[in-house]
Amino acid sequence: MPKDIEQLYARRMKRYTTAMRNEKPDMIPIRPFVAEFTAVYAGFNCQQVTHDYNMAFEAAIKCAKDFDWDAVVANMVYVWTGLTEQQGTKYYAVPGIDLDADTGFQYREPPEDEAFMKPDEYDSLCEDPTGFLYNVWLPRVSGDVVAPGEPNTFRNNVAMLKGGIAMLNYFNAFGPQIERLTNECGTVSAIxxxxxxxxxxxxxxxxxxxxxxxxxxxxxxxxxxxxxxxxxxxxxxxxxxxxxxxxxxxxxxxxxxxxxxxxxxxxxxxxxxxxxxxxxxxxxxxxxx
Structure with missing residues (x-):
């Protein structure tokens, strides 16, 4: 890391963490919530940064380099719909698929009578939260995953495989992205x-x-x-x-x-x-x- 970038990063880290601890920094840190703005500024649309996290990463890097921000989230859009689509997730509306390509992703809440957990299922959730989410909730929120006891399908097997691979790919990509923010921009990864x-x-x-x-x-x-x-x-x-x-x-x-x-x-x-x-x-x- 160049010396000037290293010093800039150290100043920003101290400023940001001092303020977060309710102490007095040398100046007010800038930590914007800019989401899809990063895409527009970098020349991408919402579909591109939502469906390709590498583009979202590049957008965050460009903004971190061009603006005097102390800290920023490594991926300001954060939801990678490439991951959610691998498992057929129903509760996201995806730019360019369900929405206009220039509209940010949306949450889709089902009608009350089609809720992902029924009002009489509280006891099941309390008894085994992990089991309930995996065996009951996941098949309901996915168009591909089948519930235990139902006939298995090829799409179920592939969804579980692709979903796991996609999650590993995405989460493991944050380490190198944070290193780029640090070493190229002198910017703190905010969270x-x-x-x-x-x-x-x-x-x-x-x-x-x-x-x-x-x-x-x-x-x-x-x-x-x-x-x-x-x-x-x-x-x-x-x-x-x-x-x-x-x-x-x-x-x-x-x-x-x-x-x-x-x-x-x-x-x-x-x-x-x-x-x-x-x-x-x-x-x-x-x-x-």
Whole structure:
């Protein structure tokens, strides 16, 4: 790494982490959320950066070089639909396939009566979250994966194989991308790891927002039990991808589990009550959210 780039990176890292720790940096760090802007600036459309992560990586590098940003996410679009398409995932609308090529990818939530988890399945989720997701949820969200007990298909076998290969390819590509941000741009990779609140998992991926709203009123004890069952798994996911040097924070995606999507009371008694212990456990390992 050239000396000037090395010094620039050190200044930016100190500035960014100082601010993230609620201390006073030498100046306010710039850490933009620019998503598809990186594509437009680099001369790509949304389809290209969403369906080819190498283009998304190049867009992030170009912006990091051209703008005086202290930190940026290694792939600002982040969702690689090449991976989700390998398993026939239903809940993404893909630019250039389901949407106009210049429109960012979208989440598609099924109708309430077609939710990926039914209202009477809370106990099954609580008893074995991993088993429920693999055996029940995955076949419902995929157009190719078949449920246990159903006749096997060639597409099922290929989807599982391609999905695993695609995930390894994508996640293993982040190391070299972060090295490029560091060595070519002097820019800090802004996050490491991922965290979502248990209630957001229920709303986003399982019951859907409308279904969850009904559940909060009709079966709140089941909702709390499900959130508690998910807590150790979400903690593990967050820590498994955390920065080993404990510099950059674990990112939290906050979606519809907060006010005004739910009431203040539900936020306090369920959302925050099952998220706070996760954050405290992460903090006990020396990591910041």
């Amino acid at each position: 490491a790891g991922i965290l979502k609140a248990p209630l957001d998992i229920l709303a986003d991926k399982l019951r859907g927002y409308v279904g969850l709203c009904h559940d909060l009123l009709e079966r709140p004890d089941k909702v709390i039990a499900a959130c508690e069952a998910l807590m150790p798994h979400l903690t593990h996911v967050a820590l498994s991808g955390a920065d080993p040097d404990k510099n950059v924070p674990i990112a939290i995606w906050m979606h519809r589990g907060c006010v005004p999507f739910i009431s203040h009371e539900h936020f306090k008694s369920i959302y925050w009550a099952t998220l706070k212990p996760v954050i405290q456990e992460i903090n006990s390992h020396g990591h910041q959210v």
